[in-house]
Amino acid sequence: MMKKNGKLRLILSVAAVALIFIGAWATEQVNGTTSMVVTVLQKGAVYALIAVSMNLLNGFTGLFSLGQAGFMLVGAYSYAILTIPMAKRAAVYQYYQGGWVQFTIGFLPALLIAGAVAAVFAALIGLPVLRLKGDYLAIATLGFAEIIRAVVQWDTIGPLTNGSNLLKTYPTLKTIMPGNTVLFTFLVVGVCIGLILLLINSTYGRAFKAIRDDEIAAEAMGINLFHHKQMAFVISSFFAGIGGALLAMYQGSLQANSFKSSMTYEILLIVVIGGMGSVSGSVIASFLFIASSEWWLRFLDSETMIGQFKVPLLAPGFRMVVFSVVIMVVVLFFRRGIMGTRELWELGGGRRAKGGIRKA
Amino acid sequence: MFDTLLPYLLAGIPVGGQYALIAVGYTMVYGILRLINFAHGDIFTAAGFFMVYLSAALPPLLSIPLTILLTVALGFVVERVAYKPLRSAPRMSIMISAIGVSYLLQNLMWYLTGGLARQYPVLAGLSDTIRIGSATTKVVTIVTPVLTLGLVIALVMLIKKTKIGMAMRAVSVDFETSQLMGIKINNVISFTFIIGSAMAAIGSTLYFTNYTAVTPTVGAMPGLKAFVAAVFGGIGSIPGAMIGALIIGISENLIKAAGLTAFSDAFTFALLIVVLLVRPTGLFGEKTTEKV
Structure with a gap:
């Protein structure tokens, strides 16, 4: 009976994933690449990957890290620096005589390298930082993210990073896969999230959850705390780096100053809305977040007249105010978020994931 | 030497004082x-x-x-x-x-x-x-x-x-x-x-x-720095926060004097990490033991 159920489950989930991909592909074919719904799907998918990578740390391992924007920046810059075509380098690096990097690689190896560079940064930063706990870890990772942002704009390494000037003309979603941008984004993000899911359901994943629920008990059970924390930190940053590279592909141009701590806060709030410790929750919350902020709540930003009557309050910026109030309501009154610690595919079976309570 | 540094020292003291008031x-x-x-x-x-x-x-x-x-x-x-x-x-x-x-x-x-x-x-x-x-x-x-x-x-x-x-x-x-x-x-x-x-x-x-x-995000950076000052001085200690803030304000301006403006913010966070690793209780903080 159990076995049959498991098989059915597998077939159903494969079918569901296939359906999502076909739906995403069809949406772009019907609406065109420049439509709002396609923009939301692109950006939502990128944010989904980044949110899941953050959830791996904050939700599954219990490491409250606020360094995500820094690792995204490293990934995005690595990708852009490696893929700007040779012919365009002189124009992009006009203040730095064409820059140091005098070769170009394809976008796929560049995506992988973007993740790898972010992971190397994480490994180095993790050595000192992961010895800290709780809110001290949060503030130290936040600090490192700010250091990365400052150093990238340092003039002396300008030939590498173009200082505080824009990086542009690297391959973007539209130039790599014209007409299939959504499918491409979904594929990359899907593979990455799939890998994270495999990790979470492995022995390592269970060790991460053990550390989250009770560090001291986990250590007593023979889990090497530092080793596992370092592993979660590096893997999370690897995917944050890929997410950053995808964000660069989505945006079309890149500047270090957009990777502020408020970006990390946004992603953290997505994770909280989705449920700390739920991968599907983070994905759902990402699409909801992007759809509301880019699309559904847009009308709040434009002054509207109904007949002679001017609707009060509607003005640029009001959307974000409404939005942050909604977020505060979730944070205060629905602390478990949309999914809590459950996954979408666990809902039907009435099975509840254990271990939802985190210690302070 | 002192004459060239004096303006930077002078600039550092009020900056530190302002951080101190936030750090409190x-x-x-x-x-x-x-x-x-x-x-x-x-x-x-x-x-x-x-x-x-x-x-x-x-x-x-x-x-x-x-x-x-x-x-x-x-x-x-x-x-x-x-x-x-x-x-x-x-x-x-x-x-x-x-x-x-x-x-x-x-x-x-x-x-x-x-x-x-x-x-x-x-x-x-x-x-x-x-x-x-x-x-x-x-x-x-x-x-x-x-x-x-x-x-x-x-x-x-x-x-x-x-x-x-x-x-x-x-x-x-x-x-x-x-x-x-x-x-x-x-x-x-x-x-x-x-x-x-x-x-x-x-x-x-x-x-x-x-x-x-004044812009809506102008307070983020001084806020974070003031927090670092509070940790540096020993969290919970008000005189500690003031001394920590003064040290940060002055060092920041000396780093600017050395022509490394890009690193003036980075220095603050580097200091935070060093303090947390070497002396987590800060300069004047009380030692607490963690209960199991």
């Missing part, structure tokens, strides 16, 4: 609630905006006290609405709530000001220039350290000598027991936020005399 709010709140109040930097920014709008209609003698009053009200409301309902929740939930409040305040300020930088009013008296030796500087350079020192001494007296100060110390040592002893912890916590916000408002009046433009 962090260190007191952390001492009692064990919460990094991420919204504190935004309350500091809000004080800047209150001043911008109030001074358009009122003379400084009225607008400064009103600014402090409004900032205090804001700090009070934030605590009651966003932190009080989470009193028994895990600590991380309160921290997430603080981040949410910061996000909300920044968006709200953006909406209300139209996202444009606002010119901070020139306060007669504070912005005038005077000469010290070979260096020229603003009056605020002299006023800030004196005022900061005075306020810090007053606060230390308040905590050491008064009844509410004793209650604050009791709550910071043991939350639950102090409740059993008849201390109304909600009042004590509100009082802590009121003092912290008032200090942030005074700090912002001094800070913006040098920076002139």
Whole structure:
């Protein structure tokens, strides 16, 4: 009976994933690449990957890290620096005589390298930082993210990073896969999230959850705390780096100053809305977040007249105010978020994931 | 050598003093609630905006006290609405709530000001220039350290000598027991936020005399630095926060003098990490042992 159920489950989930991909592909074919719904799907998918990578740390391992924007920046810059075509380098690096990097690689190896560079940064930063706990870890990772942002704009390494000037003309979603941008984004993000899911359901994943629920008990059970924390930190940053590279592909141009701590806060709030410790929750919350902020709540930003009557309050910026109030309501009154610690595919079976309570 | 460094030292002292006034709010709140109040930097920014709008209609003698009053009200409301309902929740939930409040305040300020930088009013008296030796500087350079020192001494007296100060110390040592002893912890916590916000408002009046433009995100960086100062000085210790802030303010300006402006922010965070690793209790912090 159990076995049959498991098989059915597998077939159903494969079918569901296939359906999502076909739906995403069809949406772009019907609406065109420049439509709002396609923009939301692109950006939502990128944010989904980044949110899941953050959830791996904050939700599954219990490491409250606020360094995500820094690792995204490293990934995005690595990708852009490696893929700007040779012919365009002189124009992009006009203040730095064409820059140091005098070769170009394809976008796929560049995506992988973007993740790898972010992971190397994480490994180095993790050595000192992961010895800290709780809110001290949060503030130290936040600090490192700010250091990365400052150093990238340092003039002396300008030939590498173009200082505080824009990086542009690297391959973007539209130039790599014209007409299939959504499918491409979904594929990359899907593979990455799939890998994270495999990790979470492995022995390592269970060790991460053990550390989250009770560090001291986990250590007593023979889990090497530092080793596992370092592993979660590096893997999370690897995917944050890929997410950053995808964000660069989505945006079309890149500047270090957009990777502020408020970006990390946004992603953290997505994770909280989705449920700390739920991968599907983070994905759902990402699409909801992007759809509301880019699309559904847009009308709040434009002054509207109904007949002679001017609707009060509607003005640029009001959307974000409404939005942050909604977020505060979730944070205060629905602390478990949309999914809590459950996954979408666990809902039907009435099975509840254990271990939802985190210690302070 | 000294003559070339003197202007930078002079510039560092008031910056440190202004960080100190923000850091007081962090260190007191952390001492009692064990919460990094991420919204504190935004309350500091809000004080800047209150001043911008109030001074358009009122003379400084009225607008400064009103600014402090409004900032205090804001700090009070934030605590009651966003932190009080989470009193028994895990600590991380309160921290997430603080981040949410910061996000909300920044968006709200953006909406209300139209996202444009606002010119901070020139306060007669504070912005005038005077000469010290070979260096020229603003009056605020002299006023800030004196005022900061005075306020810090007053606060230390308040905590050491008064009844509410004793209650604050009791709550910071043991939350639950102090409740059993008849201390109304909600009042004590509100009082802590009121003092912290008032200090942030005074700090912002001094800070913006040098920076002139107020934008919705301007408080984020000084806020983080003030928190580092609070950790450096030993979280919970008010004199510690002041000394930590002065050291950070001066080093930052010396780094700028060395031509490494890109690293002046990085230095602060590097310092934070070194302090947390080498001496997590800071310069004057009390040692706590972790209970299993």
